[in-house]
Each structure stands twice: as structure tokens, then as C-alpha cells.
Amino acid sequence: MDAVKHPKREKHDGPLNERLATSGFRFTPQRQHVYDVLLGDRNHPTAEEVFIRAKKGMADISIATVYNCLDALVKCDLVKQVNLDRDATRYCPNMTEHSHFYCDECGDIHDIALPATTQANLNLPRGFRVKQYEISLRGLCRDCAAKQ
């Protein structure tokens, strides 16, 4: 392998650094950059799309590192994975409780706020202990519905 120099890590005391540290990860410029990419264009990109955008500001970053960074961000609760069927996993930096609406027409994904009552309304059978739940919706988004 070529001896590619990695960018120097600068001292960084932002929220990312803290979050990484408390989960046992190190701060790296790649992780910062990938997180910045997600925060910049909040349209639920795939790893591939993150990779393409990340290369603009960091030409030598590899797809393996993008996966590694995304994984670290997910593990320290800064990013959520979003799956629709078996399509490529998408990444979402919105950590408020919300569901996803997939538009069948334009393919966009919209964050939808969840009403506070949702969990209570699920009325599970006795004995089941829910740790996490997810609601996903499909149909036509506002713009596409208006065009029809």
C-alpha cells in the first residue's frame, strides 16, 4: 500500500469529540468530516452518497472509512440508520423522535414528527418489553400529491 499520510488531528473539544470519547472512540478528522457532511445536506444519504460528498473536502477518504465513521457515529448516538426494504442503508443526523415518510414518486424521505401518544397507543400483549419502535410511511409527499 502507498504511504498515504493521514491529516493531522487537531485538538478538538466540540460535542463530537465528547460523544466519541464517552463511547470509547477517538476523535479523527475523518469522523468530523463525515459528520459535517451529514449535518450539511440533511436528505438521508446512503454511505455511497456520503462518500461522494466527503471526497470533495477530503480527497483521500476511502469508502471503508466512511462506513467506519458512520458506524462510530451511530454507536455514539449522533446518527440514526434508516432502512427501507433492503435498499442501501441511509443515515440521518436528526436524533429527535420521528418517523420517515418515503415518497413513491420522487423518492425523497421526509422526517415526520411523532405524536407523544404513539407508544401508549400500540397496546402490546402483556409481558412484551419494548426497547425501540419505528414507524415508516409510504405514499406521496406534499409536492408530488399536489402535482396529481
Next chain:
Amino acid sequence: MDAVKHPKREKHDGPLNERLATSGFRFTPQRQHVYDVLLGDRNHPTAEEVFIRAKKGMADISIATVYNCLDALVKCDLVKQVNLDRDATRYCPNMTEHSHFYCDECGDIHDIALPATTQANLNLPRGFRVKQYEISLRGLCRDCAAKQ
């Protein structure tokens, strides 16, 4: 390729035949068999698992045919696909409206009836038109919760 004889299709006027016909599919012994496998063991098998079970009663069936049959069954609304993250797609012959509970401990998937009020409670932003929605839950099933 070897000249493998396919089993003869017998006249069949059951519900499967009708459903297939109205969606433009032909009745075949393989489709009947795959559907029977799903109805027999209702524990949300993957295509691979359906394949393994299907071979017991039809030794020459191929995985490609299992995928083809499952696809046909999904398209004529006899079977639902169930996805958890990016794991292999699972197949569910329960066509009543329900959600899925994934047990983190034992890995089993349980069908959970949905309260009638669910959709109304989602309170979408104006203009969005929902065609389909899905609720999935994770945690501990009754048995695993009791053991802890």
C-alpha cells in the same frame, strides 16, 4: 443443463389458483408448495429457510424458483415481505393488518395486532398522502422478558 422433468400441474381451483390468475400468474406446483410451506410454519422464514423446507417435499426445487414463487405470492397479496434492518427479507402469510415485534434475545418475530386508531394518531403534515405504513418494534418478547 440436465433435462429435469417438472412435476405435472394438476387442475387446481383453490384460492391460490384464483389469486394467481387474477394477477396474471399461472398456477404451478412450485407456487402451491412454497405457499404451503409458509402456511405450515408461520415463523417468518427467510427465502433460504423456505428453500430448505421446500426441498423436503420437492427435492428438485431451486432457490431461484423459491424467489420467483415468493415474488408471485407477494404480488398477488397472499404474502407480505418483512424487513428488519438489512437482514434477509422474511415472508409472512398473515395478511391482517399487524406490526412485527423482534425479540433481541431469541430472535423470534411476533405478529402484533394494531389498534384501529393507529393511522389517525399519526397526524401527518397537511398534503401528504399515505398509501402504506408499517410499525416495527424491538425488545424482549414475553418469554425472554420473564426469564430476566
Next chain:
DNA sequence: GTTAGACTTAGAACTATTCTAAGTATTGAC
């Protein structure tokens, strides 16, 4: 300054699924 271990990288490997091409069965027209 050393050293252990975390991180990055390119490319190989993996897995679930779809595609391809050849053979087989069924349907509909005659």
C-alpha cells in the same frame, strides 16, 4: 522516545438477491 492499540486504506471476500440462457410446460389458435 517507545510501544500498544486505534484508525485509515485498498482491495478481497461475503451475502442476499437478481439476471441469464437453456430447457420444459402450458395455453390458445388453428
Next chain:
DNA sequence: GTCAATACTTAGAATAGTTCTAAGTCTAAC
């Protein structure tokens, strides 16, 4: 009935998204 058109099945190749591997690089702790 025979024949052609077409749907279906099959094995194996191909694909896509992701994870693994091995080598090199960097950082933190001593």
C-alpha cells in the same frame, strides 16, 4: 389433435451493499 407463443423452472453467473483483511499510520500513555 398440432403448433407456436409464452410463462415457468433451473443452475450458475452477476450484482450491490457491506464487511473483512492486512499493511501502514497515528495517538495516547507510559
